[in-house]
Amino acid sequence: SERARLLEGGLTQEEAERRAGFRVFGSKPGAYGAGLQALIDEKGWQTDADLAKAYVAWGGYAYGDGAEGQAAHGLFESRLEKVEAVVQNQDNREHDLLDSDDYYQFEGGLTAAVRTLSGHQPATYHSDHSRPESPRIRTLEEEVARVVRARVVNPKWIDGVMRHGYKGAFEMAATVDYLFAFQATAQCVRDHHFDAVYDAYIADNRVRAFFEQHNPAALKEMSDKLLEAQQRGLWRPRLNSTHDVLVQLSA
Numbered sequence: 001s002e003r004a005r006l007l008e009g010g011l012t013q014e015e016a017e018r019r020a021g022f023r024v025f026g027s028k029p030g031a032y033g034a035g036l037q038a039l040i041d042e043k044g045w046q047t048d049a050d051l052a053k054a055y056v057a058w059g060g061y062a063y064g065d066g067a068e069g070q071a072a073h074g075l076f077e078s079r080l081e082k083v084e085a086v087v088q089n090q091d092n093r094e095h096d097l098l099d100s101d102d103y104y105q106f107e108g109g110l111t112a113a114v115r116t117l118s119g120h121q122p123a124t125y126h127s128d129h130s131r132p133e134s135p136r137i138r139t140l141e142e143e144v145a146r147v148v149r150a151r152v153v154n155p156k157w158i159d160g161v162m163r164h165g166y167k168g169a170f171e172m173a174a175t176v177d178y179l180f181a182f183q184a185t186a187q188c189v190r191d192h193h194f195d196a197v198y199d200a201y202i203a204d205n206r207v208r209a210f211f212e213q214h215n216p217a218a219l220k221e222m223s224d225k226l227l228e229a230q231q232r233g234l235w236r237p238r239l240n241s242t243h244d245v246l247v248q249l250s251a
Contacts, residue, residue: 002078022062025076029069034058034105040181043228051185052116055109056080083114086124088140093130096147098178099171107140108185115187124186141188144179148193152179153200162210169215172201173222180225183234194235198226198242202249223249 006016027033035058039045045054060073088107090097097103107124114122126143128136138146151157152175161168176197183189201207201222211219227246229235237243 002075018065018067019062019072019075021065022067022072022075023079024063025059025072025079026061026063026069027058028061028071031058034109036105036109036181036185037101040184041177045184048112048116051109052113055113059109077117080110080114081117083110083118083122086111086114086122086140087127088125089127089129091129091132096151097126097143097182098147098152098175101178101181104178104181104185108182108188111140111186111188112184121187124188139188140182140186141190144182144188145190145193148179148196153196155200158200158207162207165214169211169218172211173215173218173225176201176222176225180229180234183229184232189234191236191238194226194229195238198237202226202242202245220250 003016003020006019007013011019035054036051039050039054045051056073056077060071060076061069062072062075063069086107088097088103097107107126111122111124114120124140126138126140128138128143158172161171164171179189179193179197183194201211208219211222223246226235227243227250230237230243230246
């Protein structure tokens with residue numbers, strides 16, 4: 001048992017029992033995040049193990065039963081090894097999982113950590129509690145697909161965000177960043193989702209001209225992120241020609 005292992009490690013029975021009961025983990029006191037944003041944005045990772053290591057390093061602090069952010073990374077890892085399902089609750093419709101880095105850092109990061117430490121991909125769910133009287137639970141893959149269709153490649157949303165010029169281009173590019181990060185961490189994005197984003201943001205001449213006029217830096221960064229998805233094997237595009245186009249735009 002966990003308590004027995006801790007006793008063998010030299011802890012007193014009282015301390016072993018206390019630590020064996022740790023179930024709530026998070027960032028160290030005064031910190032926030034899961035340690036993945038800079039790692040992914042700066043291409044500082046190579047394998048799942050790199051993502052898992054960062055997630056555990058940032059989130060391995062125990063809370064409760066006298067612990068207020070006590071470093072317990074080994075215990076955190078032992079908990080993650082036994083996880084069978086990851087569940088993220090969302091209680092509002094003001095945003096979605098592809099317009100904030102928090103979702104992929106926590107939901108995706110936890111999934112990557114469990115996959116690395118346990119050797120299996122956990123079932124991952126995204127729970128919509130925006131209407132408490134009728135909650136909806138979808139798999140993470142289903143939720144990503146829903147958001148891609150409903151917002152990300154929706155012509156009405158694209159037209160609306162384009163009215164905001166520079167900022168609108170930034171929002172579209174950020175969405176691509178988050179889509180990439182979810183595939184890197186949770187492996188929940190299908191090839192046709194990336195294809196749809198490429199078609200809507202790059203292949204569409206009107207939208208690409210908008211980027212070129214209002215925020216060419218966003219176009220370059222977005223193209224570089226899509227190219228990285230291909231290079232890492234996270235996206236196998238429908239058309240081989242996408243590679244050459246992205247190489248040119250990201251140069």
